[in-house]
Amino acid sequence: MSKLRILVPVKRVIDYAVKPRVNKAQTGVETNVKHSMNPFDELSVEEAVRFRERKLPVEEIVAFSAGPAKSQDIIRTAMAMGADRGIHVVEEKTELEPLGIAKLLQKVVEENKSNLVILGKQSIDDDSGQTGQMLAGLLKWPQATQASKVEFDGDNVTVTREVDGGVETLKTKLPMIITTDLRLNEPRYASLPNIMKAKKKPLEKKTLADYGIDATRRLKTVKVEEPAQRQGGGKVEDVDGMISKLKELGAL
Amino acid sequence: MVVPIRTGLLRQAATCLRQNRATPVRTLSRDAAIRRLASTLAILEQRDGKLNMSSLASVTAAMKMGGSVHGFLAGSNIKAVADEAAKVEGLEKIIYVENGDYDRGLAENWAPLLVENIKKGGYTHVMAGHSAFGKGLLPRVAAMMDVQQISDITEIQGEDTFVRPIYAGNAILTVQSADNPKIVTVRGTAFASGAAEGGSASTEEGTDPKAECPTQWVSEDLAKSDRPELASAEKVVSGGRGLKSKEEFDRLMPPLADALGAAIGASRAAVDSGFADNSLQVGQTGKNVAPQLYLCAGISGAIQHLAGMKDSKVIAAINKDPDAPIFQVADVGLVGDLFEKVPELTEKLNSA
Numbered sequence: 001m002s003k004l005r006i007l008v009p010v011k012r013v014i015d016y017a018v019k020p021r022v023n024k025a026q027t028g029v030e031t032n033v034k035h036s037m038n039p040f041d042e043l044s045v046e047e048a049v050r051f052r053e054r055k056l057p058v059e060e061i062v063a064f065s066a067g068p069a070k071s072q073d074i075i076r077t078a079m080a081m082g083a084d085r086g087i088h089v090v091e092e093k094t095e096l097e098p099l100g101i102a103k104l105l106q107k108v109v110e111e112n113k114s115n116l117v118i119l120g121k122q123s124i125d126d127d128s129g130q131t132g133q134m135l136a137g138l139l140k141w142p143q144a145t146q147a148s149k150v151e152f153d154g155d156n157v158t159v160t161r162e163v164d165g166g167v168e169t170l171k172t173k174l175p176m177i178i179t180t181d182l183r184l185n186e187p188r189y190a191s192l193p194n195i196m197k198a199k200k201k202p203l204e205k206k207t208l209a210d211y212g213i214d215a216t217r218r219l220k221t222v223k224v225e226e227p228a229q230r231q232g233g234g235k236v237e238d239v240d241g242m243i244s245k246l247k248e249l250g251a252l
Numbered sequence: 253m254v255v256p257i258r259t260g261l262l263r264q265a266a267t268c269l270r271q272n273r274a275t276p277v278r279t280l281s282r283d284a285a286i287r288r289l290a291s292t293l294a295i296l297e298q299r300d301g302k303l304n305m306s307s308l309a310s311v312t313a314a315m316k317m318g319g320s321v322h323g324f325l326a327g328s329n330i331k332a333v334a335d336e337a338a339k340v341e342g343l344e345k346i347i348y349v350e351n352g353d354y355d356r357g358l359a360e361n362w363a364p365l366l367v368e369n370i371k372k373g374g375y376t377h378v379m380a381g382h383s384a385f386g387k388g389l390l391p392r393v394a395a396m397m398d399v400q401q402i403s404d405i406t407e408i409q410g411e412d413t414f415v416r417p418i419y420a421g422n423a424i425l426t427v428q429s430a431d432n433p434k435i436v437t438v439r440g441t442a443f444a445s446g447a448a449e450g451g452s453a454s455t456e457e458g459t460d461p462k463a464e465c466p467t468q469w470v471s472e473d474l475a476k477s478d479r480p481e482l483a484s485a486e487k488v489v490s491g492g493r494g495l496k497s498k499e500e501f502d503r504l505m506p507p508l509a510d511a512l513g514a515a516i517g518a519s520r521a522a523v524d525s526g527f528a529d530n531s532l533q534v535g536q537t538g539k540n541v542a543p544q545l546y547l548c549a550g551i552s553g554a555i556q557h558l559a560g561m562k563d564s565k566v567i568a569a570i571n572k573d574p575d576a577p578i579f580q581v582a583d584v585g586l587v588g589d590l591f592e593k594v595p596e597l598t599e600k601l602n603s604a
Contacts, residue, residue, distance in 0.1 A: 019555055020419040029423055098391065099400045124536065127418055128403045129387055133359065134395035142360055142467045145388045148530070158470065163384040164483070164539075165531050166474035170358075172467040182520070182537055183530055218400035222413060222426040230562060233583035235574075239596045242568060243604070245584045251487075251545040251566035252512075252601075 001154045002174060003059040006048045007114035009105060010041040010063055010078050012071045013125040020125075026223045037074040040120025042081075042187040043180040047150065048118055049082035050185065056152055060084045062112055066104060068092050072203060080190030080198035087112075089206045094215045098126075102134035107211040109139060115175035121146050132179035142172040148183035290319025290411060293347070293370060295380035295389075297357070298325055298333045306484050308340060308445035310379040310386075313438040315342045315446070316408045317377055323453065326365060328352035334455045341446050343453040347373070349460045356469040357385045363392040364463035370397070372459050375433050376411075382437040390437055399431040406442035420536040420559035440483055441542035441563060475529045477516075482532060485515035487545045490534055490561070493521035494550020494571065494590055501527040504549070504594045511601040517541065517561075519551045535560035549590040553578030570594065 014020055015036040020029040037045075045063065052058040063078035065071040066089035075086035089104065096104070109117060122129035136143035144150075144159035148167065151158045160169045162181045190198070208215050233249075236242050246252040292314035297307035314321040323337050326349040334348040347369060353361055366389070370378055378393070380386035382404040394401035407415035409426065414436060418425045482488065489509045495501045501522065509516045518528035520535055534541055536559040546564035551557060553569070553576055561567070562581055569582040570593045579585040586593060 014419070016556070020422045022423050029419060097400050099395060099398075102395055122537070125419055127416075127420070127536070128391075128401070130391035130394070130401055130403060133388060133391035134401075136359070137363060137392035137395035143388070143392065144467075145359075146384065162530055163472070165481075166472060166529070168356075168472040169470040170467050171470050182524075218429065218431055219402065220428040220430075222428050224418075225424045225426075227417070227421060227424050227562075230567075230581040232580045232585065235579065235585040235587060238588075239586070239593055239600060242570075242584055242586050242597065243600060246545070246566065246568060249566045249583060251568070 001057060001152065002115060003057045004051060004116055004174075005059050005112065005114045006051070006061045007105070007109060007112060007117045008041070008044045008048050008061060008063050008078060008083060009101070009117070009119050009131070010045065010065050010074050011038040011120070011123045012036075012065065012067055012074045013038045013123055016124055022224050022226045026225060027221065028224050035070065037077055038120050038123045038125075040122060040124070040180050040182070043182065043184045044118040044120055045078045045081045045083060046185050046187040047180065049188075051152075052082070062087060062114070064105070064108055065089070066091055066096055066101060066208075075203060076195075076198050077190060079201045079203075080195045081188060082194075083201075085201055086203040087206060088203060089208060089211070091208055091215065094217060096215055097217055097219060098128050098130035098134055099218065100213065100215050101131050102138055104208065104211055104213045105131070105135050106138045107213065109135075116178070118178045118180065121179040121181055132177050136177040139175075139177070142176045143179075144170055144172065144176065145179040146181040147178050148181050150178060150184075290317045290376050291373070292317050292319060292321050292377040292379055293373060293375040294321055294323050294343070295366070295378070295386065296323045296325050296337055297381065297383065297385055298327055298330070301329055301333055303333050303336050305445055305448065306440050306481070307381045307383070308448070309440040309443040310381050310438050311340060311342055312443040312446045313405070313408060313436075314377065314379050317411065319376070320344045322347055322373065322375070324366070324369060324458070325349070326351060326354035326362070326458075328355055331455070338453040338455055339449050339451050340453070341449070341451040343451050346453050346455045347458040348455060349458045351460055351462070353462075353465060357389070358465055358467050358469060359389045359392045360467050361463045361465040362389050363396055364461045366393045367396050368461045369458045370433060378433050378435045380437055382439050386437045390435055394435040397433070397435070399433065399435050400429065401435045401437070402427060402429060403437050404439045405436055406439050417559070420555050421562065422555060422559075439540060441540055475531050479509060480513070480515045482515045482517055482534075483539050483541060485541070485543050487512045487514035488517050488534070488541050488543045488547070488561075488564075489514045490517035490519065490546065490548040490551060491522055491527065492519035492548065492551030493525065495522060495527055498527045500591070504590070508547075508594055508598045508601075511598050512545070512547070514545070514547070515543075519554075519557050548578065549594050551578055552576045553581065570597075
């Protein structure tokens with residue numbers, strides 16, 4: 001089978017356990033909080049590393065991120081988990097939209113001759129769930145989204161994906177795009193020696209201009225608001241209390 | 253002398269401008285212009301020759317745009333489904349493409365199919381449900397048309413302005429798009445599907461580019477159930493980590509669901525621990541539900557779970573931890589051991 005040249009895009013997002021707060025200006029959320037790698041992207045890195053451990057012919061695993069200087073921390077994390085090198089497109093001003101990222105990734109794929117891109121199915125900040133499919137559309141490659149299992153048989157790839165009401169299995173060929181579902185694997189923790197080793201792995205810094213990408217946003221943020229707050233209705237003493245309260249509320 | 257006249261003129265001009273900006277007539281004519289111009293293609297889903305009723309949420313959303321709405325269908329023996337869809341209220345025309353290659357909803361050949369038909373119809377808006385099918389397909393279509401898609405909208409504020417939840421529903425974003433067409437996926441629970449009867453749309457065959465599909469559909473394994481479908485059920489009972497095992501989940505939850513005529517859901521913890529099937533997961537990365545009643549047991553209420561159920565009309569919770577975050581959103585909270593309370597509740601509901 002052809003050698004796997006895997007690209008794994010990762011995104012720095014507000015840690016999943018932090019409850020985001022909308023800022024006073026209603027332009028976004030407070031970002032002065034703990035950040036981590038997007039949980040779905042950890043699954044992508046883990047899956048790529050497991051391919052190598054399964055003795056598949058993995059030639060290289062490249063971790064990629066676009067964003068502010070701090071994004072390089074999560075590229076280092078990906079390298080500590082087993083990625084071989086990193087590419088960081090440093091962009092401080094504009095937060096790229098999925099279409100912009102997909103166009104950028106298309107260039108990165110061409111430049112690095114990647115034949116497999118594994119992305120998270122969505123980032124937990126924007127919740128768009130678009131980038132992988134957009135990249136597949138631009139490259140005209142097959143796509144398998146929300147993957148919970150990936151198997152290789154030569155150049156044939158069989159992917160089980162999570163769909164409404166169950167799972168479905170697809171078969172396609174490299175090169176292709178895969179997006180990860182939570183069921184795919186359980187990401188490892190980077191060990192201290194691996195974190196130290198990752199510091200020595202090559203990390204290339206680039207800019208949008210290097211790839212000739214126009215980062216102008218297509219969507220204009222009109223405002224960001226706190227959701228309507230639900231008020232808990234208090235507690236009842238026993239099951240009878242629960243039933244009568246539910247009747248009172250018209251739910252039974 | 254000169255000064256008062258100038259001031260007067262300025263004031264007059266300012267008044268005119270203000271009036272111009274505020275006159276209702278002008279707003280109306282602008283809306284009317286949009287109504288004339290807007291035309292939306294609503295992507296409908298079908299399975300084995302049956303129209304998927306929950307995909308009609310895209311029609312409901314499309315009707316809010318105010319212009320003409322066409323429905324789109326593709327697959328084998330599709331004319332019969334198109335005739336069924338023609339009765340859906342609000343649709344002016346059904347565009348259908350008869351070709352078995354589209355039966356499995358694969359994005360690789362569906363995307364070129366849609367791009368062709370969107371271009372041909374000159375639509376200003378394209379809408380599909382935020383289902384597994386819509387999520388997989390529409391971004392691919394959007395990229396091919398150089399459009400930034402808007403995902404999972406919950407509200408339409410104007411021809412170009414949409415509202416969607418971000419950060420697991422912890423923030424609500426209003427965005428404006430200048431793209432053409434505007435490509436949107438719609439949260440089903442935010443746009444109840446309209447009437448399946450009463451419409452009289454015409455049907456018309458669409459363009460089939462017959463793009464090659466490099467991907468082959470192999471098989472599927474769908475959880476079978478006689479219960480109402482989770483995403484559209486009126487009532488949902490949901491179990492979490494507190495149920496401790498699959499055996500307990502299967503012992504306690506189905507009888508409670510039966511007593512209420514409810515669908516069964518689960519938290520990620522319950523799914524990860526193997527208590528329940530993945531397809532039952534409610535939350536940011538699972539299903540979004542907004543039933544009349546969401547009754548949960550043994551669920552603490554992590555933000556990712558709340559993201560999927562906090563638009564429920566009434567939330568009831570049973571949990572032994574009085575400080576569990578679920579009680580902050582529950583309309584009815586019962587602190588207690590679910591292994592006692594759930595069977596008692598089931599029994600009392602059955603005998604009521």
